[in-house]
Amino acid sequence: MPTADALDTLQQRVDAIEGGYEFLLAYAAQGLATDDGNANSEQLRTYLQRMDEGIGGLEQAFRAVIEGTGESPHFEPFLQVLARDAEAARAALRVVSSRKGVSSQVVDNLNASIHVRAMLTDLFLLDEAV
Numbered sequence: 001m002p003t004a005d006a007l008d009t010l011q012q013r014v015d016a017i018e019g020g021y022e023f024l025l026a027y028a029a030q031g032l033a034t035d036d037g038n039a040n041s042e043q044l045r046t047y048l049q050r051m052d053e054g055i056g057g058l059e060q061a062f063r064a065v066i067e068g069t070g071e072s073p074h075f076e077p078f079l080q081v082l083a084r085d086a087e088a089a090r091a092a093l094r095v096v097s098s099r100k101g102v103s104s105q106v107v108d109n110l111n112a113s114i115h116v117r118a119m120l121t122d123l124f125l126l127d128e129a130v
Contacts, residue, residue, distance in 0.1 A: 002068030002130075010061040014127060016054030020047040021111070021120065028108035034101030044107075048097045055090045055119065059083040062126050069130070082122045089119035 027044055035041040059082050066075045092113050096106055110116060 002065040006061070006064040006068060009057075010065050013054040013058050013061050014123060016050040017058070017120070017123065020051035020054070021116075023047040024107050024111050028104050028111055030104050032104045034103055036101045044102060045097070048093055052090055052093050052097065055086045055093070058086050058119075058123065062130065065130055075126075075129075078122070078126070082119070082126065085115065085119040085122050088115035089113070092116060 023043065024047065027040060030040070032038055032040075035044050059079055062075075062082065063072075063079055066072055066079070092110055092115050096102055096110050099106065
């Protein structure tokens with residue numbers, strides 16, 4: 001049985017990622033040329049940072065929960081896939097975060113990135129399987 005702390009940590013990471021992705025979808029729909037001087041600029045940067053932090057420990061958080069179930073050997077190969085996909089998604093997030101001005105188009109491209117989508121799909125699959 002997973003510990004309450006492991007489950008709580010995992011839930012916080014999943015919430016940061018899902019909440020960030022939802023914000024990014026809304027941001028992309030605004031058609032902004034840049035976030036400079038925009039009221040959402042600080043929010044955008046905060047959500048990107050939270051997503052980055054959430055993704056950074058995602059594989060370890062799932063591993064901690066899964067180890068409590070006794071089914072670790074069945075999940076191990078897919079946890080390695082999650083780790084690779086998470087690192088690729090994190091790299092894409094960091095490219096966007098590094099930009100001085102972030103347009104809605106850049107965020108839309110991030111949302112559509114196969115790397116971000118693969119990580120999200122991995123997350124959803126594991127979340128339901130665990």
